[in-house]
Amino acid sequence: TEIYTLSLHDALPIFRAGHLKFGPHADIAGTAAYHGRTQANVDGGAKFADPLKTTIISEDFSNRYSSLGYYWHQVLRWAAAFVFGLVMLLLAPTFFFDASNALNRYAPSFGFGVLFLFAVPIAAVLICFTIVGLGVGISTIMIWLIAMYAAHVIVGRWVGEKILGAGEPGMGPALGRLALGLVVLRLISMLPYVGGWVMFGVVVWGIGGMVLAVSRRL
Numbered sequence: 001t002e003i004y005t006l007s008l009h010d011a012l013p014i015f016r017a018g019h020l021k022f023g024p025h026a027d028i029a030g031t032a033a034y035h036g037r038t039q040a041n042v043d044g045g046a047k048f049a050d051p052l053k054t055t056i057i058s059e060d061f062s063n064r065y066s067s068l069g070y071y072w073h074q075v076l077r078w079a080a081a082f083v084f085g086l087v088m089l090l091l092a093p094t095f096f097f098d099a100s101n102a103l104n105r106y107a108p109s110f111g112f113g114v115l116f117l118f119a120v121p122i123a124a125v126l127i128c129f130t131i132v133g134l135g136v137g138i139s140t141i142m143i144w145l146i147a148m149y150a151a152h153v154i155v156g157r158w159v160g161e162k163i164l165g166a167g168e169p170g171m172g173p174a175l176g177r178l179a180l181g182l183v184v185l186r187l188i189s190m191l192p193y194v195g196g197w198v199m200f201g202v203v204v205w206g207i208g209g210m211v212l213a214v215s216r217r218l
Contacts, residue, residue, distance in 0.1 A: 022046040065190075078186045085153040085178045089171065095213055097174075100157045102212035103205060110201075112215075113151075113208030120144050151206025152199065156181035158209075 014033045024045030033053040034040050040054060064070050088096045103109050121144055128137035160177030163184070185202060189195045 028052075074186055074190060078182055081153050081156065081182050081186075082179055084150065085157065085182070086175065088150065088153065089174060089178075095210075095217075096154070096157070098213035098216060099154045099206075099210045100161070102209040102216070103155065103158045105212065106205075108212060109205050109208030111208065112211040113204035113206070116144075116147070116207050116211050117204055147207055147210055148203060150210065151203040152185055153178070153182070154206040154209050155202045156185050159184050 014035065020034055020036055021041040022043055024043040026043070026046040028046075028048050031050040031053065032048065033055065035055045040052060042048075042052065085096075121141060124137045124140040124144065126137075127133035127140070157174070157178045158181065160179070160181030163180060164177055185199070189199045191198070
């Protein structure tokens with residue numbers, strides 16, 4: 001939240017935001033309070049009749065985990081990933097299995113994943129600056145976004161296979177392994193602090209597996 005020209009007199013405002021910035025023309029005659037996660041950024045020209053009362057709010061994971069809506073949201077995210085994986089299995093089963101099996105090559109998967117994750121969007125944006133390459137650049141960004149989401153689905157199938165074993169081939173066993181693997185990943189993503197970092201690694205790893213599968217075809 002950025003406040004540049006706000007002028008309050010005889011008021012007691014309470015600002016609630018993740019980040020708050022007061023511009024040089026902010027003028028608050030009353031007593032203002034700010035509740036947020038970081039200290040407010042106050043320009044030297046901002047005027048306060050009384051010092052800004054700041055309350056730093058840390059993220060409370062207990063409130064998150066005590067909400068039924070949070071768990072319902074996780075179920076919906078798992079279901080969306082499962083449906084996406086089902087579509088991939090129906091439309092491109094060979095690519096799906098090739099990408100998942102390529103995850104066993106840990107170092108190449110992570111290496112190509114990092115390269116694809118950061119280099120492709122930069123190259124696509126640069127291509128968009130040319131009129132001829134505008135369509136190619138936009139298409140590349142769309143494919144990159146789809147690959148970002150598909151990455152954890154690919155890893156989910158790999159995790160399910162490691163837990164249940166290779167077993168019998170077929171659509172039914174593959175969906176069962178996919179469902180279990182996605183449950184494990186969803187539970188990991190719910191871990192405080194480390195869950196997001198683990199899922200970032202999962203995305204990088206999954207993208208690398210898809211890149212290896214494509215390179216094998218080429």
